[in-house]
Amino acid sequence: MSDIREQVDLIREVFAYADRFRGQTFVFKIDDQVLGHPDAPQHARDLALLHKSGIRIVLVPGAQERIDEVLHRFGVETQHVDGVRISPPESMDLIKMAAFDAAHRTMTALSGHGITAVIGNWVRARTRGVIQGCDFGRTGTVDRIRVDAVLRSLDQGHVPIFPCVGHNEAGDPFNLSSDELAITLARALGAKKIFFLTHHDGITSPPWEIPEGVEILDDGRVFRMTPSCAQEFISINPNLPQRRILKGAAEACRNNVDRAHILDGKVGGVLLKEVFSNLGMGTMVYSDAYERLRPMVSSDIPGVLEIMRPLVSEKVLVPRTAEDLERDKNDFWVYAMDGVVHGCAALHPQEDDSAEIAGVAVDPQYAQLGIGAKLLERLFQKARDEGHRKLFLLTTRTADWFLARGFSEGSVADLPASRLARYNASRNSRVLIKNL
Numbered sequence: 001m002s003d004i005r006e007q008v009d010l011i012r013e014v015f016a017y018a019d020r021f022r023g024q025t026f027v028f029k030i031d032d033q034v035l036g037h038p039d040a041p042q043h044a045r046d047l048a049l050l051h052k053s054g055i056r057i058v059l060v061p062g063a064q065e066r067i068d069e070v071l072h073r074f075g076v077e078t079q080h081v082d083g084v085r086i087s088p089p090e091s092m093d094l095i096k097m098a099a100f101d102a103a104h105r106t107m108t109a110l111s112g113h114g115i116t117a118v119i120g121n122w123v124r125a126r127t128r129g130v131i132q133g134c135d136f137g138r139t140g141t142v143d144r145i146r147v148d149a150v151l152r153s154l155d156q157g158h159v160p161i162f163p164c165v166g167h168n169e170a171g172d173p174f175n176l177s178s179d180e181l182a183i184t185l186a187r188a189l190g191a192k193k194i195f196f197l198t199h200h201d202g203i204t205s206p207p208w209e210i211p212e213g214v215e216i217l218d219d220g221r222v223f224r225m226t227p228s229c230a231q232e233f234i235s236i237n238p239n240l241p242q243r244r245i246l247k248g249a250a251e252a253c254r255n256n257v258d259r260a261h262i263l264d265g266k267v268g269g270v271l272l273k274e275v276f277s278n279l280g281m282g283t284m285v286y287s288d289a290y291e292r293l294r295p296m297v298s299s300d301i302p303g304v305l306e307i308m309r310p311l312v313s314e315k316v317l318v319p320r321t322a323e324d325l326e327r328d329k330n331d332f333w334v335y336a337m338d339g340v341v342h343g344c345a346a347l348h349p350q351e352d353d354s355a356e357i358a359g360v361a362v363d364p365q366y367a368q369l370g371i372g373a374k375l376l377e378r379l380f381q382k383a384r385d386e387g388h389r390k391l392f393l394l395t396t397r398t399a400d401w402f403l404a405r406g407f408s409e410g411s412v413a414d415l416p417a418s419r420l421a422r423y424n425a426s427r428n429s430r431v432l433i434k435n436l
Ligand SMILES: CC(C)(COP(=O)(O)OP(=O)(O)OC[C@H]1O[C@@H](n2cnc3c(N)ncnc32)[C@H](O)[C@@H]1OP(=O)(O)O)[C@@H](O)C(=O)NCCC(=O)NCCS
Pocket: 311, 316, 317, 358, 359, 360, 361, 362, 363, 366, 367, 368, 369, 370, 371, 372, 373, 374, 393, 394, 395, 397, 398, 399, 400, 401
């Protein structure tokens, strides 16, 4: 009986995840050693199932081992610097052959499951150039991805496959790092998740040292961590074979990918277990949006004004000058990524035990990602920390958003005296209140 209950619970879990992930984009980087593994057909079947469940999947097959093999067979030796291959121009035909071979193998594996996959030249590359005197030849870096074309392909229900080769404007081919390609793609396509299906064993402790904040499970598996914990993990475990992947996972999660999963591709079924169960099977780096919230500093003010400008013209927000913001600097929190502000909100303490929420604004390009809600949550916390018992705000157009977040209708009589004196009757704003 309990067996049946467990199975039913599992089925419910799967349905809940399937519902949540439908229509979302997942990027998969697959090591070529995994493509040659006896469990590879299982991965192909599971990728096909994910695709059929409505997840938009994008594949980046690695080709490192295949490239080594082909170059070796033709007697061409290449060197690596810091783990990056130097690609002499004369090696490019062989590198292309190996990269496209890996892509074709992936396509063939999916064809067996009725999936239409397409291999495309969607990546513009540029030379990596000469770094500290070392000329990387035809080793390139991703310059740009033709996102529109990839999205069209996804919209038509195809699975795009990206070989680790890109072309510059003149059409010359460059050898790309598949890890870098997968991370750039995940960012560019707004992917929810990126998976690294590696040929390495899972990350466990022992042997690896565990910094504070990293969660491990009873069996020693390193379960999950934030990008900053991942950075710490790498620095205290310099011999970790997945260092570069973990670094890339952290980078992806700092750039709007929700989660990066590092998996042992030698284990059949690992993909489905990771996608559809709470504990998964690998190591996950997750984007901690709260890490991006911080008090505003003076250098944020131009960015904040920029976000507010169109809202002020539409009379959604009251006008503020740089001087106003400098004066009220300590009241503002911002949501910033790579030093660029994408959202802001302020809590202005009043003479009584209340505080006003104001200046809530999110960059429209980052709308509906929960940034506004997180800023508001942060202000609630700030208000509690500062001992305020009541919050109020004035709004002309955004009442519904606040009402859905715990505010209720109030009136001008709820405003503290000094705020009432400054109440601009011509705006006729609604007053919303929330007791803490
Ligand atoms: C209101 C605002 C801060 C929301 O920021 P956000 O980061 O996009 O919000 P979240 O992602 O946390 O929430 C998104 C949800 O709010 C809803 N929403 C967004 N703007 C809304 C509005 N003006 N009225 C009602 N609901 C709104 C979205 O439809 C979405 O709903 P869903 O969760 O059901 O899909 C943002 O739209 C904004 O900057 N608006 C202009 C400035 C403004 O009105 N500020 C308040 C003046 S005091």
